[in-house]
Amino acid sequence: MRKTVIITMVFGMMVAGGWWLLTHTHNPRRANMAEFETDMTEALMRGIMQELDAGQAKFYFVAFGEERTDPSRLFIARFAAHFPPVRGISSAFTRRNGQVIETAHAQIGVIIQVIRIKKIDAETFDVLVQFPKSPAGGNRFAYRMADDGGKWNIQRRLPVVLRF
Secondary structure, three states, rough: HHHHHHHHHHHHHHHHHHHHHHHHHOOOOOOOOOHOHHHHHHHHHHHHHHOOOOOOOOOOOOEEEOOOEEEOOOHHHOOOOOOEEEHHHHHEOOOOOOOEEEEEOOEEEEEEEEEEEEEOOOEEEEEEEEOOOOOOOOOOOEEEEEOOOOOEEEEEEEEEOOOO
């Protein structure tokens, strides 16, 4: 009788522990590429890179979503003629000091991480972009993108200090 109670308790604890692990384990969500890989995102990236070109970056690394999903090769191919070169985030690693390094050539780069896209109307979107190397508080910006007769333009850029 006592052995049965102990076995039942152990089995119950195992079931409860398994349930807890399934419901509380962090499973990173990959970003939906269809949402991110658009002409609007390309225009935003080009505008951001134009702003940043005065810096010393040898590479730009693109990531999508909170979990830094790598863009597809087709999306990166849109920037084939851009200098400095554009790569997916998987082409880089981050040192302890915060520097982002391109793996093949050991050159310093900058991460442009498009976190979220919020539709305002059919021709207007707000896009949350993060620059991970920048100091906290100055590393997230909301870009307002508008379709102006088939051409996407950045209307404004605002720092984001609260929720987007």
